[in-house]
Amino acid sequence: MLGMSPLLWPAIAFVAVSVIALLFRAAFTSALRRWLGPATVEVFLDTIRLPSILWCLVFGLFVALEMVELPRRMAAQLHTILEAAVILSVTFTVASVLGSLAAAAGERNALGIAITGLVRTAVRGVVLLVGLLVLLDALGVQITPLLTALGVGGLAVALALQDTLSNLFAGVHLLADRPIRVGDYVKIADTIEGYVVDVGWRSTRVRMLQNNVVIVPNKRVAESIIINYDMPERRMALLVRVSVETTADADRVERVLVDEASRAVGEVPALLGEPAPSVKLIPGFGAYSLDFTLVCQVASFVDQFEVQHELRKRILKRLRAEGIEMPYPIQVVESRSGAGEPPTGSPA
Numbered sequence: 001m002l003g004m005s006p007l008l009w010p011a012i013a014f015v016a017v018s019v020i021a022l023l024f025r026a027a028f029t030s031a032l033r034r035w036l037g038p039a040t041v042e043v044f045l046d047t048i049r050l051p052s053i054l055w056c057l058v059f060g061l062f063v064a065l066e067m068v069e070l071p072r073r074m075a076a077q078l079h080t081i082l083e084a085a086v087i088l089s090v091t092f093t094v095a096s097v098l099g100s101l102a103a104a105a106g107e108r109n110a111l112g113i114a115i116t117g118l119v120r121t122a123v124r125g126v127v128l129l130v131g132l133l134v135l136l137d138a139l140g141v142q143i144t145p146l147l148t149a150l151g152v153g154g155l156a157v158a159l160a161l162q163d164t165l166s167n168l169f170a171g172v173h174l175l176a177d178r179p180i181r182v183g184d185y186v187k188i189a190d191t192i193e194g195y196v197v198d199v200g201w202r203s204t205r206v207r208m209l210q211n212n213v214v215i216v217p218n219k220r221v222a223e224s225i226i227i228n229y230d231m232p233e234r235r236m237a238l239l240v241r242v243s244v245e246t247t248a249d250a251d252r253v254e255r256v257l258v259d260e261a262s263r264a265v266g267e268v269p270a271l272l273g274e275p276a277p278s279v280k281l282i283p284g285f286g287a288y289s290l291d292f293t294l295v296c297q298v299a300s301f302v303d304q305f306e307v308q309h310e311l312r313k314r315i316l317k318r319l320r321a322e323g324i325e326m327p328y329p330i331q332v333v334e335s336r337s338g339a340g341e342p343p344t345g346s347p348a
Helices: 005-036 038-067 072-107 117-138 143-160 162-177 218-223 250-264 303-322
Strands: 185-188 192-199 203-207 213-217 226-228 236-244 278-281 290-298
Touching: 005 038, 038 072, 072 117, 162 192, 162 203, 162 218, 192 213, 203 218, 213 218, 236 250, 236 303, 250 278, 250 290, 250 303, 290 303
Parallel strands: none
Antiparallel strands: 185 192, 185 226, 192 203, 203 213, 236 290, 278 290
């Protein structure tokens, strides 16, 4: 018992301090939930739940070590190990928390910008770099010569990874210039069309209407002609061509088409009433028809397909009810007889 007595009070101090720290942790998390609401802090609390327990135990160990008489060198080494563990834990936790919060804010559009994979990677990378520098300083490593060596080595790495770096800087350019945003419906290089899922550090992911994801290098995206159907706004004009017989009354056809399109507003999803539908007679005349263009507004580019389907059915039914015929091509064949009857009989 006498041999154990020097460690008794440090052990009691370790347990007591750790328990007090854990109780404070529980009270702090409970207060955060009450003040900010569980939905707001849940991501933060889930990320720090395990590391915070480690911090409480390390704090208890620090207090216990102060009460134990150890050789100076051993005490310094133990303090350095505990300090390095705390720095690493805090670094990874902060990187994870900021990345998760940025992703959550991007999903809610709380920041007013779309948060991409490149942004989350950059946030984590900056935090990890700062944590590494703090750790090296705590371990007594001189940072200045290391930074100089990294600068020289970075040049060689840049030469070896030209394609990767070009995609990285192209991704940064896309985020700065914002020709596309996460969630936009775009067409890239006349062949790739769909929703932007993510702009990463190397590539951009586009989900096509067939629910396939196309992965495009950022460099190609930055160099391509891009059509963004959600800029400057998602609403777009829908042009529906309608052809009727040349004998139809143009004013009547116009009234019928406008009336039917106006009636469809509110009944056909994604068909907008403002601006109001309008009809234009296409310049020139068809070979056997009068061609009109019905101009409507739809909520987004992809809504046009279903709206066209419903509008065409309604227009066809209405034209038949109004007795307005739709044209069909007619070909007239004229036969002319020869100057005389063909000779009869066989040659001699």
